[in-house]
Amino acid sequence: MTTTLIVILSLGYLGMLFAIAYWADRRADQNRSVISNATIYALSLAVYCTAWTFYGSVGRAAATGVGFLPIYLGPTLIAALWGTLLLKMVRVSKSQRITSIADFIASRYGKSHLLGGIVTIIAVLGIVPYIALQLKAISRSFTILLTYPEVTMPNATDSLPLLQDTTLYVALLLALFTILFGTRHLDASERHEGMVAAIAFESIVKLVAFIAVGLFVTFQLHDGFTDLFDKAETAGILNPLIVDGMDGYENWFSLTLLSALAVMMLPRQFQVAVVENSSEHHLRRAIWLFPLYLFLINIFVIPIALAGQLTFAGADVDADTFVLTLPMAYHQSTLTLLAFLGGLSAATGMVIVETIALSTMVCNDLVMPVLLRRWKQIPPNADLSQLLLRIRRGAILLILLLGFLYFRLAGEAYALVSIGLISFSAVAQFAPAMIIGLYWRGGTRDGALAGLLSGFSIWIYTLLLPSFAKSGWLPVGLLEDGPFGIELLKPQALFGLTGLNEITHCLFWSMTLNIGTYILFSFWRTPRVNEATQATLFVDALKHQRFLGVGLWRGTAEIDELLHLAERFLGARRAQAVFQAYATRRKIQGIKQLPADAETVHFAETLLAGAIGSASARVMVSSVTAEESLGMDEVLNILDEASQIRAYSHELEKKSQELEAATRELKEANERLQELDRVKDDFMSSVTHELRTPLASIRAFSEILNDDPEIELNERRRFLGIIVSETKRLSRLVNQVLDLAKIESGRADWNAEDVDLLEVVEQALASTEQLFAERGTQVIRETPNSACMVTGDRDRLMQVLVNLLSNANKFVSEKSGIVCVGLHTYHDRYEISVADNGTGIAADELPNIFEKFRQAGTASNKPIGTGLGLPISKRIIEHLGGRLWAESDAENGAIFTFAIPKKQNDALPPGETHAEKDSDRG
Template structure:
């Protein structure tokens, strides 16, 4: 046994430490709000208020009685947290963006800032939480009594103690003062309570450390092999198959919901959240915290079963086990751990609920009945703060009252899960609010009321065992004796665990009504706007409502409202930044929204709207804009896909255009060159014709012989000119595919012989040796023999003309190689530089090779002729000396020759 005074002094010291932590946290937050107080670690530790004294002491108790039955309470939250990307991320982001103050504010803001919805949620939360607070008071009182019992803790825990209400009362009073001093000191923007959160984080560390130390001590003191230890384990652990039934599934499901919906969890998780980084870290750190907390549950439970007398209360093993083994300080540590978990839960619950009560019950009522004092700007703030302080006292003492009334009833033991089921009624509203655009306020309200009534009827009221409100006859026989109204077997659904039964009916009816009524009702314009803002939070964080809402209000009125809630200093700042230098009488939509938003972060969206609405003289919501907003989101996906497709097409088209443009530029350049070349070519003969004809005209007495010569020159030049123009014409016709020579079967060797004979004289006069190399045998191709001879003559004469070697040589060979007829005309002249290889085949581009005489049309025309015959003309790539031109033609097989001979070959028909 520990002396009561000693325990009290230790508790007081501990509380003093918490006070100083909270005080330091508040001071630090005022100077630097972004410091370690907003770190993910502190955030995660604050979430651990999920583990109350019920779990601190109760987990071991449940494990000792029912094996794994304690685990789902932790596994549900673990699943929700590691799945943060799916749900929590959106919830927390919406809460942060819209500066939510509580779960009631969140849901009512989503459904058109509905004041009735906020009030309903507040009442449900209050009813569900008060017993939970009573449970904490009971756990604290019990553990204190057991620890300080004069007959020893083991005896105390084996008997039913008469609760010491004076202990409970002073505990409640102490908790109230802590919550009021640090939780309701000020009207905070966004309801951030840095000091309290710092203290809660310390308590989270203390309770984890306490349980870990007790657990380690138990494990280290184990004697013998594990198998012997488990000999005394509960049957459900050794034969575990029965544990994993519908109740197991329901508990995981329910605790996953509760970790979001409990007002205190919503407070620390969503309201106090300041960045996505926090929830990202909590996604693994909180499951880890729970893992560590549960790690030694079985060792402690089994050690308790093995070492303590049979009658000892398993719920207090954590405390009695160290006492049994003569370790009072360890027991005191365990007591402080339980103390931490109970106090942190009560403090945060009372703060969260007091905000809800003041924002959703008292302020709206005060506004409606005009009881808010308007004497000075300070008095409104003081009024709101006082209502919150009163609410904290009200909530904690409601819990105390509940504890006092229910007394020693064992009903308290299961009240944790009953609370879970009560707050779970918020879940359909939250999920539909975040993911379903059509969900309407009336659907949520009706669903929640039905769920709440069913919860009360099937779980909450029967849990009193006939002592309160619902008599035993109703529990056993059903309301008015109607059997299908039996609370534990509603509509004849019997054979289920009462908790499973209640969870099923309440949530099923809740969700069904929500969906059904939402489908048949039209949301108000404001609700539609809010639904778009919530559901599309990741897509549209910058879109503000002022574009859609058109309101007018006098600046003076608006300023008065702002000053009353925000205080003069903040209001002046707000109006100075919002208004700029302009002095206007009518407030802009922008300013109105800003003021409403700022008010909402203090007193909740519904109350803020109602306050601003009082000074607004005219309000319209642009239906057009709303429709656009609603339609837009659905269109976005289709639109973005379409956009991607289009942009791909545009990219392709742009690339095509660029290459076409490049080609056009080249062609344009070629055209210019072509024209200048043509002019040049035409100008030379024209100049000599003109000068000789001038001489002939002016000099009448010219000798006959000279005149003859001049006339001959004029004639020659005219012929040259005609030939030039003919070949240009010819080539253009060919390019446009207008010439249609009749193609016939011929032997190209004959055309080559003909060409060689024609060039014999030219070679001789130029002193070039014309060498006839190896020749192909008889072969048949499709073409025109005159044109083909012309091509050969052109190539051979070019080779002769441009050969500047001292021993000039032109060598002509032909062969059939790989089924292709091939003529090679090689010279030992200067050759053609690589960069001009293709240029020489372009009209008038004579290059250096062909640059000395002629119009530069020979090679382009030759190539076109050969291509018309389905062959090719190119420059051989690998000649070491001079240039070598290769003409290739496809021979026609004798059998096919007859059929094809009549028609033009495919290549000719382009």
């Protein structure tokens, strides 16, 4: 194939990417975003699969069997945690306009310039080998393709003069392309919709290309998977053992852990997953779609590796190139070009996103702080947005040239996968500061600094220096004998630790030191105000729905100053548009009318943070406003407000529950009152009814006597007798009603005297003797011999007992009735019971018989009486401190019993009795 064809194809492909990006940007400007879609989001995350995956996985599979898998299992396992972990990162970043991983870590530890700068340096140095890897992949695939269909491995490129090295031109071309792509204008939110659309497209291209090669190899060259495995088995190249390929399970585990951390910490992953995220809801699909993508792109890795080894057995063909060289060897020109484009898309996708992310970091966290320090003396009036763009473009070019430099220095000494793992180990150093910082408030800036620096130093010593040494740039003696011949300090067997591969070795030492110093230095001192503030905002990100930054500023500001500041960094037109939108959101007419309050200052700061990083934005905003510093207590109070609000709502809930309970009680009380009201009405109507009956007969007989003077004397006497007895009944009724009313209202006269119950029984029986005799009722008496003294009202007690006795007499049948009166002594009370063998009381009537006018028996056999006797008796006994109750069953009649407490001073010594009695009288 000719150079021209390949170059035209490559440029055509890049042009298409550019068209897609341009189209997506236009759509975004029209508010019809194409990337606001969960599937596109998941596809854009697949920028994780670079040329390393596309070419390198096969190389690693050829060497180690399943050794390439941990790189994809790690992301799969951690993706399941994104529902909390990544969600938290996205929410924090959105509320604080965080635009890079350096900004994130700097913000978390009190918007520290120093921390942001160090993270940036680590990221750039750590990612450079990774970019070198992509350059190497592109230039090698290009060189191999040139000899189509002859498969020849290119010579080591470092023998070529600089200007003849294809890699240099690839680097320059990619730099130009990325600059056009990512820094056409300065966006306040640092989101690149066009780039994301192009990346998602590239993800599809590389997946399709890889699967196409895989299908060709498996089903065209061979008879499916089993055939391929059989042939490999026969050839003795099948190595399905995990432990063999990985040199042990430690490496298997450590590589999975490493890739799980890297998929969150790589600047380009942070860029697409957090910064470019357009909606939190997209995370849900990415949790499974992204791992599914990784699964699909890995299905054919082993078949391609095996087929390559079978095809090129004995020939000098690098396994890293099988994806390309297999179609070449079988003269599949279209498939070869597709594979080349797949590799190109994997490499360009990575380079574009990674360099854009890194350039943002270099600009915001490395260059801006230095410039801001200088501008403290010379405040320039120029539009700085152009300067920012120029810084970023310069950074992109610089990073790609650094990648090229690393490629020239060390690139040939390593396989693709190993270079990638070196970068993974570098960015994994961010994990403690990032992840622990998201869940632990106690982490401080010092801790993060110490952790990052120590971990990164270990990385340089155990991975970067050996990579230079292996490529001959440093003396090999360093690796074999240790520095100055000190064996314990051998970079790849630090402190004598052997038996691990170099990546696991580095990961172990760097993470141990990183986490250890992070925690140790964090314990050293308590967090400062700004650290505590940011810590709370980060740790509680999922709790605070609205960001709290607003409340954390106090001072005076001018709206003109803020607008002017924003104009300098964003350009006048864009800044005014954003401010106008903000004013509209706050329902304020124009920018000039905006109040320069805490909310506006916060808005301006986050706006700037999007453009120049949070730490620099903090410095800039405080330079144009007069701030009052808040004390630690105040800040904590404000932050506590949120938790207070939660506490309030909890309390409110409790209060409303209490209210509900009170309402329920009130309702019950109301029902009882209504019931009482009804009872009162019933009582009134019963009383009037009871009064009317005797009144009516009195009146009737009086009228007869009045109207007819001729009535016989006998008749007249009978009528007068009825009138007299009805009048007596009437007055008895009236007396009882009055009596009851008196007792109930507490106005009754009570005598408190010593009463002998024995006497009371005696007298009651005497006064009812005639009644019993009339009905022929037999009376049995069970009483003790000694006196039973109680304190009470003799007449009242008599009234009760007589009432019970006469009731009993009413319910027994004539001639055969038996009434038994008993007086029993208990240690604290006496009980007097009146039992009869009458009709008894039905069980459902029992609870009601002490109510007014409720007489036992049905209406037809209603006994003679007022219906007030029992209610009065019950109240009398209760007033005397006792209890009156009834028991009954239909066959054996009823038993009414009342208990009266014993006279109290019986139990007391005489002296005290008198004193008490005296005081009672006094």
